[in-house]
Amino acid sequence: MVAILEAKNIVKVYPNGVVANKGVSISVEENTIHALVGENGSGKTTLMKVIFGIEKPQDGEVFFQGRKVQVKNPHDAIALGIGMVHQHFMLAPDLTVAENLVLGQEPLKNKFVLDTKKAQEITQEISEKYKLPVPPNKKIKDLPLGIKQRVEILKVLLRNAKLLILDEPTSVLTPQETEVLFQTLRELKKYGKTIIFISHKLKEIKEISDKVTVMRDGRIIDTRDANELSEHDISFLMVGRDISYERVSASEAIGEPLLKVNNISFTNEENSPVLKNISFEIKAGEIVGLAGIEGNGQNELVEILTGLRKADKGELFLKQENINNLSPRKLREKKICYIPADRMKNGVAEKTTLEENFIVDRYCQPPFSRGFRLNWKYIEKYSKELIRKFQILAHSSKATVDSLSGGNIQKVVVARELSADPKIIVADQPTRGIDVGSEELVHNLLIDARDKGSAVFLISANLDEIIKLSSKIMVIYQGEIVARFDKIDGIRDVDLGHYMLGLKRGEV
Amino acid sequence: MGPLLDSILSPAFGFAILRIMTPILFPTIGVAISSLAGSINIAMEGTMLMSAFTGVIVSYFTKNIYLALLAGILVGVTMGFVLGYFHLKLKADIILSAIALNMFASGFTIFMLFLIAKDKGTSISLRSLVFPDIHLPLIKEIPIIGEILSGHNLLTYVAILSIIFMYFLIYKTRLGLRIRAVGQNPDAAESVGIDVKRIKLYSLLISGFFGALGGLYLSMGYVSWFGRDMTAGRGFIAVAASNLGGHLPLGVFISSLFFGLINAISIYLAPLRLPSEFTHLIPYVTTIIALTFYSIRMTRKKKAYKGKI
Ligand SMILES: Nc1ncnc2c1ncn2[C@@H]1O[C@H](COP(=O)(O)OP(=O)(O)OP(=O)(O)O)[C@@H](O)[C@H]1O
Numbered sequence: 001m002v003a004i005l006e007a008k009n010i011v012k013v014y015p016n017g018v019v020a021n022k023g024v025s026i027s028v029e030e031n032t033i034h035a036l037v038g039e040n041g042s043g044k045t046t047l048m049k050v051i052f053g054i055e056k057p058q059d060g061e062v063f064f065q066g067r068k069v070q071v072k073n074p075h076d077a078i079a080l081g082i083g084m085v086h087q088h089f090m091l092a093p094d095l096t097v098a099e100n101l102v103l104g105q106e107p108l109k110n111k112f113v114l115d116t117k118k119a120q121e122i123t124q125e126i127s128e129k130y131k132l133p134v135p136p137n138k139k140i141k142d143l144p145l146g147i148k149q150r151v152e153i154l155k156v157l158l159r160n161a162k163l164l165i166l167d168e169p170t171s172v173l174t175p176q177e178t179e180v181l182f183q184t185l186r187e188l189k190k191y192g193k194t195i196i197f198i199s200h201k202l203k204e205i206k207e208i209s210d211k212v213t214v215m216r217d218g219r220i221i222d223t224r225d226a227n228e229l230s231e232h233d234i235s236f237l238m239v240g241r242d243i244s245y246e247r248v249s250a251s252e253a254i255g256e257p258l259l260k261v262n263n264i265s266f267t268n269e270e271n272s273p274v275l276k277n278i279s280f281e282i283k284a285g286e287i288v289g290l291a292g293i294e295g296n297g298q299n300e301l302v303e304i305l306t307g308l309r310k311a312d313k314g315e316l317f318l319k320q321e322n323i324n325n326l327s328p329r330k331l332r333e334k335k336i337c338y339i340p341a342d343r344m345k346n347g348v349a350e351k352t353t354l355e356e357n358f359i360v361d362r363y364c365q366p367p368f369s370r371g372f373r374l375n376w377k378y379i380e381k382y383s384k385e386l387i388r389k390f391q392i393l394a395h396s397s398k399a400t401v402d403s404l405s406g407g408n409i410q411k412v413v414v415a416r417e418l419s420a421d422p423k424i425i426v427a428d429q430p431t432r433g434i435d436v437g438s439e440e441l442v443h444n445l446l447i448d449a450r451d452k453g454s455a456v457f458l459i460s461a462n463l464d465e466i467i468k469l470s471s472k473i474m475v476i477y478q479g480e481i482v483a484r485f486d487k488i489d490g491i492r493d494v495d496l497g498h499y500m501l502g503l504k505r506g507e508v
Numbered sequence: 509m510g511p512l513l514d515s516i517l518s519p520a521f522g523f524a525i526l527r528i529m530t531p532i533l534f535p536t537i538g539v540a541i542s543s544l545a546g547s548i549n550i551a552m553e554g555t556m557l558m559s560a561f562t563g564v565i566v567s568y569f570t571k572n573i574y575l576a577l578l579a580g581i582l583v584g585v586t587m588g589f590v591l592g593y594f595h596l597k598l599k600a601d602i603i604l605s606a607i608a609l610n611m612f613a614s615g616f617t618i619f620m621l622f623l624i625a626k627d628k629g630t631s632i633s634l635r636s637l638v639f640p641d642i643h644l645p646l647i648k649e650i651p652i653i654g655e656i657l658s659g660h661n662l663l664t665y666v667a668i669l670s671i672i673f674m675y676f677l678i679y680k681t682r683l684g685l686r687i688r689a690v691g692q693n694p695d696a697a698e699s700v701g702i703d704v705k706r707i708k709l710y711s712l713l714i715s716g717f718f719g720a721l722g723g724l725y726l727s728m729g730y731v732s733w734f735g736r737d738m739t740a741g742r743g744f745i746a747v748a749a750s751n752l753g754g755h756l757p758l759g760v761f762i763s764s765l766f767f768g769l770i771n772a773i774s775i776y777l778a779p780l781r782l783p784s785e786f787t788h789l790i791p792y793v794t795t796i797i798a799l800t801f802y803s804i805r806m807t808r809k810k811k812a813y814k815g816k817i
């Protein structure tokens with residue numbers, strides 16, 4: 001096999017002094033699916049950005065199809081035949097699919113005038129060729145995530161990419177969408193394409209990839225054939241220790257109901273009923289998991305629970321106390337904590353420091369402030385403690401959040417929320433985009449909180465996570481709880497899948 | 509109220525609306541195009557002043573209206589370029605840079621006026637050429653409609669045609685598509701090899717061009733002289749109008765027409781012996797009210813969108 005891409009001794013130092021790649025060499029064989037795995041902050045995204053010309057390395061060289069190349073910007077990379085699908089989508093929301101696809105190489109009629117018809121033809125053609133149906137005249141903002149990603153992939157294919165880089169493409173997808181993506185990737189392989197695939201989900205890596213490269217702390221640890229490695233081996237290589245995937249034992253100390261949700265209904269601004277008579281309760285020492293395909297009302301439910309939205313009908317109770325319509329601040333004072341699904345939007349202020357992000361919900365209480373003044377000395381000490389305890393990879397507690405890797409940003413949110421001594425924890429996709437080691441850490445922290453008597457409400461698109469942690473499971477479909485499982489032992493993800501897709505209804 | 513109603517229902521009032529709309533429509537188009545590219549040009553006030561002044565001076569000294577037009581446009585485009593240089597090259601905040609340019613333009617034009625005309629108020633002593641009025645054949649024969657539509661200054665027609673030009677530019681050309689893409693997601697545009705800064709600069713140059721036409725109309729059509737700060741906030745009303753119109757051609761036209769109407773009303777109210785402070789206030793108060801309604805609507809829309817996710 002010949003290598004299509006070879007990177008040698010890549011060194012990348014960010015302006016803040018972080019050495020993200022410490023002499024990385026990687027070789028990717030033509031026409032393979034090559035997985036890149038590693039802990040949060042191990043330098044995967046950085047390496048890909050170097051190859052794609054977004055970041056300039058301090059040292060090292062890149063060979064593409066046997067020739068040494070200088071990739072100074074994404075334009076050069078595209079010209080060579082390298083395409084990248086970023087973790088956050090690079091699409092203009094108000095433009096149509098066709099317009100987004102041809103952007104940068106628009107077909108023209110008389111030098112200036114856009115050839116809209118041609119653009120649609122091009123879209124149709126490429127989408128048929130690779131069997132990736134998209135609606136050419138729909139605006140991007142009206143499309144679901146899976147289709148947006150498909151547009152991204154088509155964009156890359158349209159530019160004749162031979163090598164496709166996909167940075168955590170599955171972290172925002174449902175299991176069903178992931179399956180569709182994998183069919184696409186296999187199809188692309190038949191067309192002779194090479195794919196670099198970054199993911200934290202070991203099952204997926206086993207399923208789809210031919211080769212696996214493991215990174216740790218800015219270095220490459222090993223590259224192997226995927227079928228030589230078990231999931232276990234991969235996680236061992238990544239974090240250097242064993243990780244348990246066993247279902248955790250149920251808590252012994254189940255107490256009184258802490259959170260009671262009575263008949264919550266919500267109709268959105270467009271008059272469609274998003275939540276229909278949702279009722280459940282969570283006892284102290286319990287983790288209740290909510291499974292469901294994204295967009296079935298989970299967001300609204302979570303926002304109602306955390307005071308970001310008002311329900312049309314129904315009541316919320318913390319023990320005996322009615323907590324309807326309390327402000328988020330009041331809810332936080334009552335020790336209801338929230339790990340939001342979209343960390344960048346609701347979890348952190350990205351331009352501010354870790355310290356500031358840690359104290360946003362508690363800055364006004366002693367010992368964080370004394371009278372009018374913030375006690376920065378204490379805040380720094382406190383932040384360093386959190387960074388250590390939650391194993392956040394940051395070069396200082398005064399680093400801004402946007403200089404952290406995706407998974408480490410998630411840990412900042414988790415650290416703040418779980419350190420608030422919560423009674424109720426609303427954890428919405430708490431491990432999205434974080435590596436297996438950190439995932440285990442977050443899971444253990446949730447279990448610790450549970451054992452200390454917190455009530456945990458876990459919303460996740462990751463069924464393995466739900467099954468592993470929950471004491472009880474509910475399935476939501478089109479705003480209704482369609483199934484409840486009070487005994488978890490022996491439940492498989494496919495069982496839940498039927499309810500999630502609305503194919504089956506249980507006793508509720 | 510009788511005489512007022514009579515005059516408002518007369519064709520002359522319709523004519524006045526179009527006339528008054530012209531110096532708002534031009535800068536509104538300018539603001540809209542720059543906003544679509546994601547770098548709003550609020551230096552329209554200053555751009556208009558500089559071009560209005562340049563037009564008068566050049567036409568006075570050369571007696572050549574083409575040269576005046578050319579010079580005015582050149583100065584307007586230069587203002588757009590300077591703003592682009594501050595913002596894109598020196599990475600200064602675009603709003604602050606624009607405010608600086610507005611203040612500079614106000615002071616500079618007064619200073620030059622004093623040097624040339626020895627007058628800090630107006631250039632009445634400097635006779636300016638004006639762009640011709642156009643009488644539309646056929647249309648002018650139609651009763652009422654003819655009276656409203658025909659006989660306007662050349663630049664009024666240019667302004668209305670500019671809406672069509674803007675539509676064509678935004679939706680039918682490559683530059684327009686790129687302007688929209690850059691405004692909506694610069695990273696996306698960059699990732700397909702588009703030079704984001706260049707596109708933003710182009711949009712600022714175009715907005716300078718339209719600001720220039722607005723200024724030239726003021727001093728060489730609307731009136732035939734230059735007066736200190738004669739733009740009287742039109743450049744800022746344009747920012748409001750562009751937002752109200754969603755930065756899109758039809759919306760921009762309708763909102764400019766709306767502000768034209770409000771201004772016309774405030775002028776027609778003047779003979780009613782209301783305090784002039786009050787009638788002068790009307791356009792600005794309306795702007796604030798319109799913007800308030802606009803923001804309420806936008807928040808609603810956003811919420812509706814959020815609910816959909
Ligand atoms: N723009 C930046 N400025 C400064 N430091 C950065 C920047 N981007 C990343 N880093 C740092 O570089 C290191 C590697 O980050 P990178 O994003 O490559 O990690 P990753 O392997 O993709 O992690 P994840 O799985 O969490 O996405 C991290 O320590 C991160 O904090």
Ligand SMILES: [Mg+2]
Pocket residue numbers: 044045046405406
């Ligand atoms: Mg990453």
